[in-house]
Amino acid sequence: MPHFTSRFLDSTPGDPLQDTRSRQVLGALWSKVQPTPVSAPRLVAYAQEVVDLLGLDEQTLRSAEFVQVLGGNALWPGMVPYAANYGGHQFGNWAGQLGDGRAIVLGELLAPNGTRYELQLKGAGRTPYSRRADGRAVLRSSIREFLCSEAMHHLGVSTTRALSLVATGDEVIRDMFYDGHPEAEPGAIVCRVAPSFLRFGNFELCTSRGDVGLLKTLADYTLKHFYPELGEPSKATYAAFYREVARRTARLIAHWQAVGFVHGVMNTDNMSILGLTIDYGPYGWLDDFNPGWTPNTTDAEQRRYRYGNQPSIGLWNIERLGVALWPLLEEEEALVDEGLAEYQRTFAAEMSRRFSAKLGLSSLEDEADVALVNDCFAWLAAYETDMTLFFRGLSQVVTAPTAPRELPRVVRDAFYGEPPEAHVAKGLEWLAAWWQRTRREGVPPETLARQMDAVNPKYVLRNWLAQEAIDAAHNGDDSKVHALLEVMRRPFDEQPGREAYAAKRPEWARSKPGFSALSCSS
Ligand code: AMP
Ligand code: MG
Numbered sequence: 001m002p003h004f005t006s007r008f009l010d011s012t013p014g015d016p017l018q019d020t021r022s023r024q025v026l027g028a029l030w031s032k033v034q035p036t037p038v039s040a041p042r043l044v045a046y047a048q049e050v051v052d053l054l055g056l057d058e059q060t061l062r063s064a065e066f067v068q069v070l071g072g073n074a075l076w077p078g079m080v081p082y083a084a085n086y087g088g089h090q091f092g093n094w095a096g097q098l099g100d101g102r103a104i105v106l107g108e109l110l111a112p113n114g115t116r117y118e119l120q121l122k123g124a125g126r127t128p129y130s131r132r133a134d135g136r137a138v139l140r141s142s143i144r145e146f147l148c149s150e151a152m153h154h155l156g157v158s159t160t161r162a163l164s165l166v167a168t169g170d171e172v173i174r175d176m177f178y179d180g181h182p183e184a185e186p187g188a189i190v191c192r193v194a195p196s197f198l199r200f201g202n203f204e205l206c207t208s209r210g211d212v213g214l215l216k217t218l219a220d221y222t223l224k225h226f227y228p229e230l231g232e233p234s235k236a237t238y239a240a241f242y243r244e245v246a247r248r249t250a251r252l253i254a255h256w257q258a259v260g261f262v263h264g265v266m267n268t269d270n271m272s273i274l275g276l277t278i279d280y281g282p283y284g285w286l287d288d289f290n291p292g293w294t295p296n297t298t299d300a301e302q303r304r305y306r307y308g309n310q311p312s313i314g315l316w317n318i319e320r321l322g323v324a325l326w327p328l329l330e331e332e333e334a335l336v337d338e339g340l341a342e343y344q345r346t347f348a349a350e351m352s353r354r355f356s357a358k359l360g361l362s363s364l365e366d367e368a369d370v371a372l373v374n375d376c377f378a379w380l381a382a383y384e385t386d387m388t389l390f391f392r393g394l395s396q397v398v399t400a401p402t403a404p405r406e407l408p409r410v411v412r413d414a415f416y417g418e419p420p421e422a423h424v425a426k427g428l429e430w431l432a433a434w435w436q437r438t439r440r441e442g443v444p445p446e447t448l449a450r451q452m453d454a455v456n457p458k459y460v461l462r463n464w465l466a467q468e469a470i471d472a473a474h475n476g477d478d479s480k481v482h483a484l485l486e487v488m489r490r491p492f493d494e495q496p497g498r499e500a501y502a503a504k505r506p507e508w509a510r511s512k513p514g515f516s517a518l519s520c521s522s
Helices: 007-011 048-054 058-062 064-070 139-155 200-208 212-226 235-259 307-325 333-358 367-382 387-398 421-439 445-453 463-474 479-488
Strands: 030-032 042-046 082-084 087-090 093-097 103-110 116-122 161-174 183-194
Touching (some): 007 030, 007 212, 042 048, 042 064, 048 116, 048 139, 048 161, 058 064, 064 161, 087 200, 093 200, 139 161, 139 183, 139 463, 200 212, 200 307, 212 307, 235 307, 235 333, 307 333, 333 367, 333 445, 367 421, 387 421, 387 445, 463 479
Antiparallel strands (some): 042 161, 087 093, 103 116, 161 183
C-alpha cells in the first residue's frame, strides 16, 4: 500500500479552522479539508502510464479501496487532504481570493523516478474556497480533463497528469449555457497528478494582501522543492526563479501554438508555477487554422484567450507574476523587465524552432525563411484549412520527386469546402517555394518526412471526438473514452484502422454546443 507525505503542510502556515464554510482565509497557504463522500464511486478509466509513474502496484490497482480513495470516500495512510489558497486575475481583472473550490490534494507520493507527486481530486466536494458553488464536477468536463491531460503528455507537452476518472453515482446540477435551464448531470472526479499545483495566483494573493512574510515562505518552499538548482533564497535567486518561470511559460505556450491547443481560460489562477498546462476547462483544438478562434463561449465577445492571443496573454500573466514577486525582487524594476524579456526571447526562439521542425527545416536561416513561415500562417488563415491535417500532410509532399505542379490531394483534403482558385494558386506557389527550400537541408526527403511526422501529430483530441465519447458515456457506454485514450497514446504514429480519429471536423459538429463551443460550466 502506498504511503503518503505532505511537505507543503509540514513546512508552511495553514488555516487554523477546519470547516468548509466559505470565507476569506488570511495568513495561510492552505486549509485542511476532507473530501465529501460520494454514493457509488465507479472507476470509468485510468491511465496505466500514470499508475506506472507513481509505482502503484497491481494489487493496489485491483483493490476495492482504490476506487474509494479516488472517489474521496477513503484515505490511504499518511494522506492529509487540503485545499490551496490562491487568488488570480480573471479575464484581465483582479478577482481576489479564489482558491481550490473543488480540488483537494490528498497527499504526495515518492515515485520510483525519485520525484514526489501530489495526488489531487477535482470535484471532491466543498472547501472554504468554494464560494457559492458546490465543489463538484460533471462527467463531461471530467472526461475532457482526463483525456486531454494524457493526450497532451503523449504529445510531449508539459502538463499535469490524470491518474483516474471516477463516476460518483451522484447528480450535479449545472446550467450549461448559463441561460436559465439548469439540469441534473452525472458527477465525476478526476485524480490529477503533478509535483505541485501551485499557480501564479498563490503568489499574487499573498502580495495583494501585503503579506510579504507569507509570500517569502511560499517562494522559499517553491525554490527548495522545485527549483533547488537556483540556490539559496536571495534577491538574485528570486530573480532567477522569475526568469525561469518566464522561460518555462514561454516554452509551454509555444508548444501549445505548435499543436493547435487553445487553453480557453488563461487566468493567472490557471498558470502553473512549474510551467505545466493546468486546469482543463473549455479548452479546444484548432480544427481550421483560425487565430481568432476560442472554444470558450464565456469569452466569445472579447475573445481574450483566442489562439492568436495566447502568446501575449502569457506575457501579460508573467508580468502579473512579476508584480507578485515585486517585494522579493526588492522593487527593482529591471528584474521584472528581465523576466519579460526572457519570456519574449524564449517564445520567439521556441516558435521558430517548433515551426521550422514542422516544416522539415533544421532552422530558419534568413529573412526569406521567416517570410516562408509567415506566408504559411497567412495562407492557412485566409481559407478554412485543417491545421493538423495540413501539417501532417506535408511529409507526403516533401518526398515528391519534383516541386508540386498542382495542389496535392493531402493538402486539398485539409480544406473545409472549396476555396477560390486564387487561393489554390497561392497555396501552390507557397508549396513549391517550401519544397525547394527543403532541398537545401541536405537530408534525404524520406528522412525529412520521418522527422516531420515525429512533430506533426496525426491524432489530436479534436473537440467533436471528445464530445462523442461524452455522449456515449452519458448513455452508459465508456468504451469511446477508452478508445480515445488508446489512440491519443501514440499521436505521431500511423494507426491503421483508426483513421476516423484523424478525420477533420464533420460539418454537423461545426457549431453544435459541446462539439465546438464550450462554456465554463463544468
Ligand atoms: P476555473 O474557472 O475552473 O479555473 O475556476 C475558478 C475558481 O472557481 C477556482 O477557485 C475554482 O476552484 C472555483 N470553482 C469552479 N467550479 C467550482 C465548483 N463547482 N465548486 C466550487 N468551486 C468551483
Ligand atoms: Mg482554475
